[in-house]
Amino acid sequence: MDITLLGTSGSSPTKERMMPSVAITYEGETFLFDCGEGTQMQMLKYGINTSRIKAIFITHAHGDHIIGIAGLVRSLALNGRSEALSIFIPKGYERVIQGLLTFDKAIICYRINVIGAKPGKVYSGKGFHVRAFRLNHTISTLGYAFKEEDRLRFDKDKTKKLGMKGTMFSEMLSKKKLHIKNKVVALSSITSIKKGRKVVYASDTRPSTSTVSAAKDADLLIHESSYSDQQANLAKERKHSTASEAARIAYRSKAKGLVLTHFSARYSDISPLLAEARKIFSATTAGSDGYKIKL
Ligand SMILES: [Zn+2]
Ligand SMILES: [Zn+2]
Structure with a gap:
């Protein structure tokens, strides 16, 4: 499983950071979480094949998280896509996506399913599923948990001792x-359960108990971190999180790792935010565009 941060700025881009998007590539298929302006360019830049996109999961209908859809669906059409594409967005906001699809209706020859999502399981793939959970932002917002199914594993020593072979396993x-x-x-x-890997994406949001539950024992939590402690009042007012708040969520959920993203463009240096988070949760990394994690 490869996770690539395509854009790590919040609200507006900087020279170093583009608009929010995360790509998870699993068994040759790619799933996008948010699709801010320029996402298709970032995919080209960081070697993510756009033709492999199966589905796009949008957290909320703010422009910084969705505008990239307009250009991306057009390029997919020009590249001759025939496979259907699913786009998820919190229920009630489907029309916002429909609006982004109107520009190139004539050339889009593949099916685009726009799905109004509610908390719960929203997508089942080969050996994994995606669950949505409620976030706390200025408009209806969902976080997403990508979870590989748990698998049974035979104990090789025990099955060998028993002389098991061929169809005996099935x-x-x-x-x-x-x-x-x-x-x-x-x-x-003679078996044990191999826990499936879990990656959780939470942006934009105030710190929320629903994120703690969704990210319980996650291998990776990608959480927005718009502000530093000094701007904690702004985080509250605009319904975002500080780096420390993101770290507290990671700590409470017992996640194995935290990646901070969605930094306010006001910070040219985000090392103070990283330091604040690491005081609370040491396994924290500051996300940057093109940052890749292999799980
Ligand atoms: Zn945002
Ligand atoms: Zn927002």
Whole structure:
């Protein structure tokens, strides 16, 4: 699983940081989380194949998170896409996406499904699913958790000892127990559960208990961090988070790692924000455009 931050600025771009978008590439398919202005350029720049996009998950209908859709769907059409594309946005805001699709209606020859999303499971793929959860921002906003399914793993030493081979494994999986060497062997006694990986994206939002639950034991939490402690009042007023608040969410959810993103354009140097967050949650990284994480 590859996670690439395509844009890490909030509200307006800077020379170094573009508008919000995160790409998760899993088993050869790409899923975008937010699609700010210039996302298609960032994909080209950081080597993410646009033809592999299966679905786009939009957190909310603020321009900095959605405007990139207009250019992207046009380029996909010009590249001869025939596969359908799904775009998720909080329920009630579907028309905002529809508006971004009107420019090039004549050339868009593939199907675009715009889906009004509510908290809960919104997408099931091959071996994973995506769940939406409620965030706390100035308009209806959803965070998304990308979760690989848990898998059963056979204990090689035990199955070898039992002399298991061939179809015995599939038989064991379907019957949950099997007669082997004159005794009954239970599936649970020779397997363990391999936990699926989980990546959670929360932007834009005040710190929220729903993020804590969604990010419980996550391998990675990508959380907005618009402001430093000094501007905590602005974070409250504009319904964003400070770096420390993001860190507290990561700490409470017992996530394994935190990546900060959506920095206000006022900060040319975000190292003070990173330092504030690390005081609370040491496994914090400051996101930058093109930053890649392999899980
Ligand atoms: Zn934003
Ligand atoms: Zn916003």
